[in-house]
Amino acid sequence: MGASDSWATTAVTGARMSAVDFVLRDLQQAIDAGIVRVGERLPSEAALAARYSVSRTVIREVLRSCESLGLTVTRTGKGTFVVAERPARMIFDGFSAANLMEARPYIEVPAAALAALRRTEQQIETLQNLIEAMDAETDDKVWVGLDATFHVTIAEASHNPVFANILATIRTALAGQSGHLNVLPTRRAASNQEHRGICAAIARGSAVEAEDAMRFHLDQVKDALTESIVDLR
Numbered sequence: 001m002g003a004s005d006s007w008a009t010t011a012v013t014g015a016r017m018s019a020v021d022f023v024l025r026d027l028q029q030a031i032d033a034g035i036v037r038v039g040e041r042l043p044s045e046a047a048l049a050a051r052y053s054v055s056r057t058v059i060r061e062v063l064r065s066c067e068s069l070g071l072t073v074t075r076t077g078k079g080t081f082v083v084a085e086r087p088a089r090m091i092f093d094g095f096s097a098a099n100l101m102e103a104r105p106y107i108e109v110p111a112a113a114l115a116a117l118r119r120t121e122q123q124i125e126t127l128q129n130l131i132e133a134m135d136a137e138t139d140d141k142v143w144v145g146l147d148a149t150f151h152v153t154i155a156e157a158s159h160n161p162v163f164a165n166i167l168a169t170i171r172t173a174l175a176g177q178s179g180h181l182n183v184l185p186t187r188r189a190a191s192n193q194e195h196r197g198i199c200a201a202i203a204r205g206s207a208v209e210a211e212d213a214m215r216f217h218l219d220q221v222k223d224a225l226t227e228s229i230v231d232l233r
Contacts, residue, residue, distance in 0.1 A: 019052075019054045019058045020058050020062055020065070023052050023054060023058060023062045024062045024065050026052075027062060027066065028069075031071055031082055031084075031085055032085050032086060034085070036082055037082065038082050038083060038084065038085060040081065040082050041078075041079045041080065041081050042063075042079065042080045042082065044079070045059045045063070063080055066080075067098055068098055068099070069098070070090065070096060070097065070098045071083065071084055073098075073101075073222065073225070075219075075222065075223050076219050076222075076223075078223075081226060083226055090180075092172075092173040092174075092176035092177045093170070093172040093176055095170060095173045097177060097180075100170070100173060100177060101221070101222050101225065104218055107155070107167065108154070108155070108163075108214050109214050109215050109218070110158075110163070110211070111155045111160065111163040111167070111214075112154055112158075112198060112201075112202065112210040113207035113208070114157075114158035114159065114160055114207070115154050115157035115158045115202050115210065116202045116204070116205050116206055116209070116210040118157065119203075120157070123153065123156070123157040124157075124199075124202065126153055127150065127153055127154070127157075127199045127202065128199060128203075130149060130153065130195075131150070131192065131195050131196055131199055133146050134146045134147065134150070134192055134195065135192055140179065140182050143182070143188065144178045144179045145175060147174070147175070147178045147191070148171050148174045148175040148178065150195055151167060151171075151174055152164075154198070154202070154214075155167035155168075157202065177225070178191075180225075181221065181224050181225060187224050191221075194213070194216065194220060195217070197213040197216070197217075198210060198213040198214050198217060200213075
């Protein structure tokens with residue numbers, strides 16, 4: 001890791017704090033000081049555990065805390081990357097980007113699966129019409145509204161009022177996050193394609209495929225958000 005090779009050479013010993021608190025504080029200080037730089041990938045869980053002489057369970061808790069603070073983002077299959085020197089405050093309608101991305105998979109993935117099993121023909125038609133409208137739309141603000149409506153409609157198609165109410169509550173936040181990601185030149189076209197995959201799985205009535213398609217979409221959103229944060233530093 002270059003300049004960070006000397007970082008965290010002292011094991012957790014004699015500190016009157018939990019191992020999680022010790023490691024979290026040390027890692028935050030290293031990031032704040034620029035020893036671990038924005039855009040840099042952190043060592044693996046195993047490497048961090050060895051470096052600090054703690055268990056991997058401790059490291060997982062530390063990484064969860066770092067992501068909740070907006071310091072890092074974990075990208076599936078790629079590792080954990082530093083995205084800010086200090087706790088991030090990228091806020092969309094009162095919700096941080098980190099909090100949104102932490103929560104959405106637990107809401108939208110199961111909602112998509114239930115939508116595949118419970119959707120009406122009218123709801124499928126609505127989703128398909130939204131996709132066509134997004135493909136044709138040239139106004140970014142209008143597209144962002146259609147994007148949020150697409151996700152809310154899937155939650156409604158789950159016929160679980162809890163999922164529907166949650167998505168309705170965070171609708172403005174979803175639109176704000178989507179608008180932020182429109183600064184990436186290829187993201188909108190990719191999102192349209194991912195939406196088509198989700199809709200097709202729901203139309204086929206495949207809960208497993210709908211889950212997979214929504215999970216893939218949210219992973220791509222998370223990756224794009226990470227890239228945008230790093231690019232804006």
